[in-house]
Amino acid sequence: MTEVxxxxxxxxxxxxxxxxxxPMPLLKAxxxxxxxxxxxxxxxxxxDPGSQRDFHSFAKLAGHTMLHEETADGVFRYWLRKA
Known part of the structure; x- marks a missing residue:
């Protein structure tokens, strides 16, 4: 099997x-x-599954850029470029 x-x-x-x-993940971010x-x-x-909604809304409202997002096994990762 090949790993990607x-x-x-x-x-x-x-x-x-x-x-x-x-709201702690967003507040800490x-x-x-x-x-x-x-x-x-x-x-x-x-x-927190709600972080998906929160981070997308926050990035849009604050003018930050969501560069990349990954979800695997209940773990969400976000890369935000500061405006």
Whole structure:
């Protein structure tokens, strides 16, 4: 059997929000994005299924770019480029 490896986009900071319930993954991501410079990328790992809706809405409203998103085995990963 052949394994398929996808290359993750590079990131400047990572946030592990696994195990946190809404709204904590988003709140922690906002705080981390505040520490980054414009154009830098934050990778967020979450396990809350509601994070999909939250992160897409947040990125759109705040002007950030959702560069990449992965979902596997109940784990959600997001790469956000700060506006």
């Amino acid at each position: 490896h996808t290359k993750e986009p590079p990131c400047d900071a990572e946030l592990d929000a696994a195990g946190l319930e809404c 906002k705080l981390e994005l505040n520490r980054l410079a414009s154009g830098e990328v934050l990778k967020v790992t979450a396990t």
